[in-house]
Amino acid sequence: MSERDSDRAVSQTVRAQLALRDLILSGRLRPGERISELQAVETTGVSRTPVRMALVRLEEEGLLEAIPSGGFMVKAFTERDILDSIELRGVLEGLAARFAAERGVSARDLEPLKESLAELDKLVTQDVVTVEAFSSYVTMNARFHALLTELSRSAPLIRQIDRASALPFASPSGFVMAQSVLPEAHQILIIAQDHHRIVVDAIENREGARAEAVMREHARLAARNLRLALRNRTHLDLLPALTLIRSPASE
Amino acid sequence: MSERDSDRAVSQTVRAQLALRDLILSGRLRPGERISELQAVETTGVSRTPVRMALVRLEEEGLLEAIPSGGFMVKAFTERDILDSIELRGVLEGLAARFAAERGVSARDLEPLKESLAELDKLVTQDVVTVEAFSSYVTMNARFHALLTELSRSAPLIRQIDRASALPFASPSGFVMAQSVLPEAHQILIIAQDHHRIVVDAIENREGARAEAVMREHARLAARNLRLALRNRTHLDLLPALTLIRSPASE
DNA sequence: ATTGCGTCTAATGTATACAATGTGGATGCA
DNA sequence: TGCATCCACATTGTATACATTAGACGCAAT
Numbered sequence: 209m210s211e212r213d214s215d216r217a218v219s220q221t222v223r224a225q226l227a228l229r230d231l232i233l234s235g236r237l238r239p240g241e242r243i244s245e246l247q248a249v250e251t252t253g254v255s256r257t258p259v260r261m262a263l264v265r266l267e268e269e270g271l272l273e274a275i276p277s278g279g280f281m282v283k284a285f286t287e288r289d290i291l292d293s294i295e296l297r298g299v300l301e302g303l304a305a306r307f308a309a310e311r312g313v314s315a316r317d318l319e320p321l322k323e324s325l326a327e328l329d330k331l332v333t334q335d336v337v338t339v340e341a342f343s344s345y346v347t348m349n350a351r352f353h354a355l356l357t358e359l360s361r362s363a364p365l366i367r368q369i370d371r372a373s374a375l376p377f378a379s380p381s382g383f384v385m386a387q388s389v390l391p392e393a394h395q396i397l398i399i400a401q402d403h404h405r406i407v408v409d410a411i412e413n414r415e416g417a418r419a420e421a422v423m424r425e426h427a428r429l430a431a432r433n434l435r436l437a438l439r440n441r442t443h444l445d446l447l448p449a450l451t452l453i454r455s456p457a458s459e
Numbered sequence: 460m461s462e463r464d465s466d467r468a469v470s471q472t473v474r475a476q477l478a479l480r481d482l483i484l485s486g487r488l489r490p491g492e493r494i495s496e497l498q499a500v501e502t503t504g505v506s507r508t509p510v511r512m513a514l515v516r517l518e519e520e521g522l523l524e525a526i527p528s529g530g531f532m533v534k535a536f537t538e539r540d541i542l543d544s545i546e547l548r549g550v551l552e553g554l555a556a557r558f559a560a561e562r563g564v565s566a567r568d569l570e571p572l573k574e575s576l577a578e579l580d581k582l583v584t585q586d587v588v589t590v591e592a593f594s595s596y597v598t599m600n601a602r603f604h605a606l607l608t609e610l611s612r613s614a615p616l617i618r619q620i621d622r623a624s625a626l627p628f629a630s631p632s633g634f635v636m637a638q639s640v641l642p643e644a645h646q647i648l649i650i651a652q653d654h655h656r657i658v659v660d661a662i663e664n665r666e667g668a669r670a671e672a673v674m675r676e677h678a679r680l681a682a683r684n685l686r687l688a689l690r691n692r693t694h695l696d697l698l699p700a701l702t703l704i705r706s707p708a709s710e
Numbered sequence: 711a712t713t714g715c716g717t718c719t720a721a722t723g724t725a726t727a728c729a730a731t732g733t734g735g736a737t738g739c740a
Numbered sequence: 741t742g743c744a745t746c747c748a749c750a751t752t753g754t755a756t757a758c759a760t761t762a763g764a765c766g767c768a769a770t
Contacts (some may be wrong), residue, residue: 244751250473256725256752277731277732362540722760724763728753728756737744
């Protein structure tokens with residue numbers, strides 16, 4: 209009755225899903241830990257049915273793992289898993305870029321991507337780099353990647369990219385915030401933006417192989433950011449998802 | 460009480476999932492058709508709760524689509540969707556082959572793949588090509604692809620390939636049976652087997668780019684089979700999954 | 711005649727009660 | 741003292757009853 213509108217708008221299932229995901233990513237549920245349904249009921253305030261639905265969806269999302277005897281546990285990731293997930297996303301986005309280039313994109317359809325590119329330019333070219341600037345960069349970067357993916361005009365591919373980007377450490381903006389405290393911050397941003405520019409140019413000129421290659425390399429910036437962030441572990445609080453790392457698989 | 464052991468062994472959820480999947484792939488539930496939960500309860504014989512679980516899993520699998528206002532409908536695919544799904548699988552398997560090649564595979568780990576290759580050789584080199592031979596080819600081919608995927612030793616990638624291969628028309632053996640009635644049957648088999656041989660060789664010699672490229676091309680054989688099967692539509696009964704095609708997107 | 715509003719119905723979303731199974735502990739025997 | 745077995749409890753899987761919402765049909769008014 210006295211619930212807020214924002215609470216009433218979404219289903220109990222979604223509410224439970226959001227609450228549980230937050231619990232996992234914040235590290236309050238540790239990797240390997242079994243998730244008790246009744247405990248989740250108490251925490252989220254919804255009944256068991258939507259909690260179970262949320263658990264199934266979180267398993268699909270990749271954050272949970274089904275226990276053979278029943279129930280779910282929080283999934284544990286190695287550093288290698290994360291790097292592979294980033295490479296995987298790069299390969300998929302590379303395919304999307306190649307599809308866009310090979311199949312052709314009308315000037316009208318390319319316009320939103322170019323606008324997104326210009327907006328990113330405004331942020332990157334300014335000298336002072338504040339935390340707020342990084343925050344809006346994250347938003348605009350996500351938009352650029354989403355627009356690029358859609359240009360593939362391939363529903364199966366878009367779906368697969370969305371699923372691959374669902375894990376926070378695999379998403380295009382997963383480690384951008386880590387840059388904000390790194391000395392190499394501005395350099396990496398400039399390089400990333402050059403990748404953006406190149407892929408738009410390649411699509412426009414229908415150079416499929418070039419578009420694919422640059423998107424693959426683009427994703428590897430995230431891998432570089434991850435390694436940098438792990439080396440000087442001063443600001444790991446910016447990356448809550450790293451609580452999911454089990455054995456860092458030191459090389 | 461009087462249920463068969465095979466029925467008692469699996470959960471109601473899995474039973475409903477199998478029954479509904481069969482209904483969809485057999486074409487008894489047409490694309491775009493809304494699935495009534497109560498109707499599904501009657502058909503499958505289990506109660507609404509496991510039916511709903513099964514529906515969620517089938518949506519994740521890609522066979523169903525969530526309706527914004529609630530419930531699910533059978534997903535419709537264009538011919539383009541299917542071709543893209545095949546290309547997508549090829550790209551992912553290409554990545555798996557590249558990972559295997561770049562990271563190296565011990566002789567011991569490569570052994571099962573070589574055995575699988577030899578078994579396939581026995582089938583391919585024999586002159587008479589019966590339907591039974593094709594059937595066992597499908598099994599062994601699936602095994603080869605599964606072994607190859609595992610050699611990537613990347614849990615995220617294996618997971619993604621499994622999900623991409625879940626759709627019957629995207630799986631490595633999706634259109635092999637269509638070959639069995641085509642005059643080009645034996646030729647295609649010989650070519651496919653050569654791809655298998657090349658990828659094993661490339662992995663052994665740590666040639667990542669070669670391994671990746673050949674797996675991509677290998678997947679395109681499935682696309683070729685699909686086009687051939689659609690052209691002479693005499694034996695479409697071998698490919699029940701094609702009932703999911705909505706508008707064939709003629710080119 | 712068409713459009714808009716209201717009601718009614720049937721469907722999904724949710725909660726909870728019940729059943730069955732797996733797990734942990736304790737006890738007894740070797 | 742260690743291992744195995746059994747029992748009890750807790751947890752998940754299932755069924756069903758209830759709530760809520762979306763969609764359809766009909767009636768009335770313009």
